[in-house]
Amino acid sequence: MTAEIFPKVKTIDLRKKHIGPSCKVFFSHDPIKIVRAKGQYMYDENGVRYLDCINNVAHVGHSHPMVVKAGAEQMELLNTNSRFLHDNLVQYAQRLQATLPEKLSVCYFVNSGSEANDLALRLAWEYTGHKDVITLDNAYHGHVSSLINISPYKFHQLANAEQSKSVHVALSPDLYRGNYRQDHPDPATAYADDVNNLIQKAHEKGHKVAAFIAESLQSCGGQVIPPAGYFQKVAQHVHRAGGLFIADEVQVGFGRVGTHFWAFQLQGEDFVPDIVTMGKPIGNGHPMSCVVTTREVAEAFKNSGMEYFNTFGGNPVSCAIGLAVLDVIEKEDLQGNALRVGGYLTRLLEQQKEKHPLVGDIRGRGLFVGAELVRDRVKLTPATAEAQDIIYKLKEQHILLSADGPHRNVLKFKPPMCFSEEDADMVVEKIDQILTGTLNAPLSL
Amino acid sequence: MTAEIFPKVKTIDLRKKHIGPSCKVFFSHDPIKIVRAKGQYMYDENGVRYLDCINNVAHVGHSHPMVVKAGAEQMELLNTNSRFLHDNLVQYAQRLQATLPEKLSVCYFVNSGSEANDLALRLAWEYTGHKDVITLDNAYHGHVSSLINISPYKFHQLANAEQSKSVHVALSPDLYRGNYRQDHPDPATAYADDVNNLIQKAHEKGHKVAAFIAESLQSCGGQVIPPAGYFQKVAQHVHRAGGLFIADEVQVGFGRVGTHFWAFQLQGEDFVPDIVTMGKPIGNGHPMSCVVTTREVAEAFKNSGMEYFNTFGGNPVSCAIGLAVLDVIEKEDLQGNALRVGGYLTRLLEQQKEKHPLVGDIRGRGLFVGAELVRDRVKLTPATAEAQDIIYKLKEQHILLSADGPHRNVLKFKPPMCFSEEDADMVVEKIDQILTGTLNAPLSL
Numbered sequence: 001m002t003a004e005i006f007p008k009v010k011t012i013d014l015r016k017k018h019i020g021p022s023c024k025v026f027f028s029h030d031p032i033k034i035v036r037a038k039g040q041y042m043y044d045e046n047g048v049r050y051l052d053c054i055n056n057v058a059h060v061g062h063s064h065p066m067v068v069k070a071g072a073e074q075m076e077l078l079n080t081n082s083r084f085l086h087d088n089l090v091q092y093a094q095r096l097q098a099t100l101p102e103k104l105s106v107c108y109f110v111n112s113g114s115e116a117n118d119l120a121l122r123l124a125w126e127y128t129g130h131k132d133v134i135t136l137d138n139a140y141h142g143h144v145s146s147l148i149n150i151s152p153y154k155f156h157q158l159a160n161a162e163q164s165k166s167v168h169v170a171l172s173p174d175l176y177r178g179n180y181r182q183d184h185p186d187p188a189t190a191y192a193d194d195v196n197n198l199i200q201k202a203h204e205k206g207h208k209v210a211a212f213i214a215e216s217l218q219s220c221g222g223q224v225i226p227p228a229g230y231f232q233k234v235a236q237h238v239h240r241a242g243g244l245f246i247a248d249e250v251q252v253g254f255g256r257v258g259t260h261f262w263a264f265q266l267q268g269e270d271f272v273p274d275i276v277t278m279g280k281p282i283g284n285g286h287p288m289s290c291v292v293t294t295r296e297v298a299e300a301f302k303n304s305g306m307e308y309f310n311t312f313g314g315n316p317v318s319c320a321i322g323l324a325v326l327d328v329i330e331k332e333d334l335q336g337n338a339l340r341v342g343g344y345l346t347r348l349l350e351q352q353k354e355k356h357p358l359v360g361d362i363r364g365r366g367l368f369v370g371a372e373l374v375r376d377r378v379k380l381t382p383a384t385a386e387a388q389d390i391i392y393k394l395k396e397q398h399i400l401l402s403a404d405g406p407h408r409n410v411l412k413f414k415p416p417m418c419f420s421e422e423d424a425d426m427v428v429e430k431i432d433q434i435l436t437g438t439l440n441a442p443l444s445l
Numbered sequence: 446m447t448a449e450i451f452p453k454v455k456t457i458d459l460r461k462k463h464i465g466p467s468c469k470v471f472f473s474h475d476p477i478k479i480v481r482a483k484g485q486y487m488y489d490e491n492g493v494r495y496l497d498c499i500n501n502v503a504h505v506g507h508s509h510p511m512v513v514k515a516g517a518e519q520m521e522l523l524n525t526n527s528r529f530l531h532d533n534l535v536q537y538a539q540r541l542q543a544t545l546p547e548k549l550s551v552c553y554f555v556n557s558g559s560e561a562n563d564l565a566l567r568l569a570w571e572y573t574g575h576k577d578v579i580t581l582d583n584a585y586h587g588h589v590s591s592l593i594n595i596s597p598y599k600f601h602q603l604a605n606a607e608q609s610k611s612v613h614v615a616l617s618p619d620l621y622r623g624n625y626r627q628d629h630p631d632p633a634t635a636y637a638d639d640v641n642n643l644i645q646k647a648h649e650k651g652h653k654v655a656a657f658i659a660e661s662l663q664s665c666g667g668q669v670i671p672p673a674g675y676f677q678k679v680a681q682h683v684h685r686a687g688g689l690f691i692a693d694e695v696q697v698g699f700g701r702v703g704t705h706f707w708a709f710q711l712q713g714e715d716f717v718p719d720i721v722t723m724g725k726p727i728g729n730g731h732p733m734s735c736v737v738t739t740r741e742v743a744e745a746f747k748n749s750g751m752e753y754f755n756t757f758g759g760n761p762v763s764c765a766i767g768l769a770v771l772d773v774i775e776k777e778d779l780q781g782n783a784l785r786v787g788g789y790l791t792r793l794l795e796q797q798k799e800k801h802p803l804v805g806d807i808r809g810r811g812l813f814v815g816a817e818l819v820r821d822r823v824k825l826t827p828a829t830a831e832a833q834d835i836i837y838k839l840k841e842q843h844i845l846l847s848a849d850g851p852h853r854n855v856l857k858f859k860p861p862m863c864f865s866e867e868d869a870d871m872v873v874e875k876i877d878q879i880l881t882g883t884l885n886a887p888l889s890l
Binding site for chain 2: 015023025031055057058068071078083086089090091114118122284304305
């Protein structure tokens with residue numbers, strides 16, 4: 001039962017010929033060809049099943065029948081742009097709004113997290129009349145040119161990176177490896193003060209700050225969980241400077257953190273960003289995303305005089321799919337599952353930390369979990385090669401996991417939200433065997 | 446038979462409440478609610494049928510069953526990112542490549558025309574090491590911030606537009622209203638010389654040109670058809686300056702011009718752009734798009750050291766849909782239909798020009814046609830209000846047409862490619878009646 005057209009070697013050959021060489025595959029030494037997927041499992045061309053611990057885009061599970069049905073039925077009926085009235089658009093906006101604090105009431109539908117973050121910047125620039133942006137170290141906010149500029153995760157990769165003069169990089173609020181750690185009496189204030197220092201320095205140069213942008217939990221940056229209260233303090237500083245707070249929920253939104261629907265809500269009830277951007281999980285793989293902001297910001301953007309039109313954004317098919325994703329999250333209590341299974345996974349990994357010196361830190365919320373590997377628990381020497389080795393050995397065991405962070409030494413768990421305790425048992429057992437050295441030959445097919 | 450959830454007044458109310466006020470609807474005085482569509486027809490909540498003369502995104506016809514089936518089947522099987530090998534991706538790249546000159550062999554799959562044009566700029570910046578971009582007056586290339594900068598159609602809307610110092614606006618090669626017209630002995634050279642002048646001026650300021658970008662036929666800019674040979678001459682100037690030529694086919698590609706699959710091919714066999722961007726019609730409404738370039742440009746981009754990853758770009762569903770669109774274009778000979786029906790429509794409109802002084806110019810290729818309305822055929826005074834009036838009266842006759850161009854006085858035909866001669870007869874007959882003043886009450890429902 002394969003959906004294969006070409007032998008794998010031919011697929012690889014055609015890919016080399018016709019796909020941009022900057023577009024990398026997973027496991028480049030021996031990439032995987034996936035032909036179908038269901039729930040938290042993916043299947044290769046030989047029918048081999050892989051446990052998927054990484055695809056947060058397939059949020060409610062790969063190829064969820066309710067999502068597929070909603071998309072297919074709407075495609076059959078109508079797929080057109082938002083210059084025509086359509087109930088899916090307004091119903092979906094209403095449903096999304098109901099998950100957010102009341103003042104975040106105005107939506108813009110776009111096609112990707114990158115489009116969302118770029119629009120968030122445009123909103124902030126227009127509302128404030130300012131230009132500068134403060135971003136966190138190791139942040140990744142998207143691939144369009146304006147976002148490469150505010151993504152140290154990306155621009156640090158460049159040989160001759162020239163940082164934009166209107167972008168300021170604040171300390172990552174990393175309590176494990178950052179400037180202020182677990183032992184600091186008040187890391188939230190200390191990290192927020194760093195942002196304030198950047199604002200003051202920008203002012204000294206005659207610059208003005210339009211926005212502070214951060215993922216509510218830093219993902220590519222190493223699964224970093226900022227201390228509670230940090231965002232409130234940053235928002236105070238940024239608002240005082242006339243800027244806006246943009247919370248990037250592209251990786252971490254839609255119930256993944258378990259206790260809340262949005263990860264910024266982990267900071268406390270008293271925190272409300274000015275702009276929230278959404279993406280990846282929003283359509284379970286369908287290209288769609290959203291920016292939500294306040295009435296004030298939306299009106300200022302309108303008053304610039306420039307229409308905003310996005311050809312595909314908010315089309316009836318995308319909205320039908322978005323609605324189905326929300327329905328499945330509720331119906332299957334996937335937020336509750338993320339809390340339960342995420343907690344279980346974190347406890348299992350904590351046990352690994354007690355057992356194996358290589359496991360330096362376990363941190364996470366719900367089904368967003370990082371395990372940072374270090375060669376030395378005092379110096380925190382990144383165990384980058386070891387992380388790669390584990391990833392490859394897990395792949396041989398048909399488990400998909402990835403390593404990320406600035407040192408590529410953080411094992412990154414962000415599975416589909418239907419991930420089970422049995423799945424958690426399986427992946428941690430294999431990690432244990434790899435770290436113990438008791439894992440030998442790959443499983444037979 | 447309606448797919449309505451809310452009464453229309455409630456839809457409008459919710460839209461005002463929850464959708465960004467910069468996002469406009471068609472016919473804002475009395476917007477249309479569309480609930481389904483098929484081929485070149487759209488249906489409102491009361492079952493009233495509208496003839497669609499404007500939706501070039503629904504390229505092979507609204508909700509084409511082959512496209513819907515391809516999308517639905519692939520959604521059911523697998524929708525994931527391009528870090529896994531998949532045959533749809535490489536097969537689609539191969540199929541697209543076969544429509545292009547051989548040297549345009551490397552594809553990047555993204556989600557929208559905006560993402561495509563932004564990536565095209567990134568490729569040009571990286572390949573050339575230069576920064577400046579030359580764009581045409583009235584051009585529109587997308588809504589992300591880098592593209593607003595190169596879209597005079599957009600930034601002219603701003604009260605306090607501040608044009609980027611690295612963007613240079615060349616004369617639109619408009620033979621009707623531009624600096625050099627039908628009576629000029631060699632408008633292609635004259636317009637290309639303007640580009641060269643901009644290059645020289647940039648050089649005098651110590652700037653260097655990374656790219657010239659133009660739609661192969663200007664769409665929002667007023668359905669402008671550049672004189673053949675213009676692109677070759679521009680490319681010579683731009684290449685001599687070390688820059689690249691980007692042909693934006695987002696609006697006009699995929700056989701719409703009838704004689705060729707790509708509109709840049711109208712310029713002659715000897716013209717090959719360095720980068721081609723695609724969008725709107727590529728997925729018949731599904732959010733997808735593509736950038737194609739040469740091996741040399743792609744390798745230079747890779748050598749920057751920065752990976753390019755696009756979460757949704759090139760996923761198996763998008764590629765399945767893209768393949769189905771190519772299949773339908775071939776199977777139903779839609780390019781041939783565009784040539785035949787487009788020619789027929791153009792001839793009918795030419796007759797209107799002979800009959801009504803308001804019709805100043807008819808121009809087009811295939812099913813991409815513009816009718817420019819003027820109050821005075823010598824002064825070319827734009828008949829903006831008249832164009833709006835026609836659009837609204839046609840709407841009452843259940844025909845969807847729009848007016849665009851810098852003066853919003855160009856009636857813009859870009860219907861689904863299954864548009865028929867009967868459809869052409871109907872719309873032109875109604876236009877004739879409107880211009881003659883013999884059209885009275887709206888059709889009864």
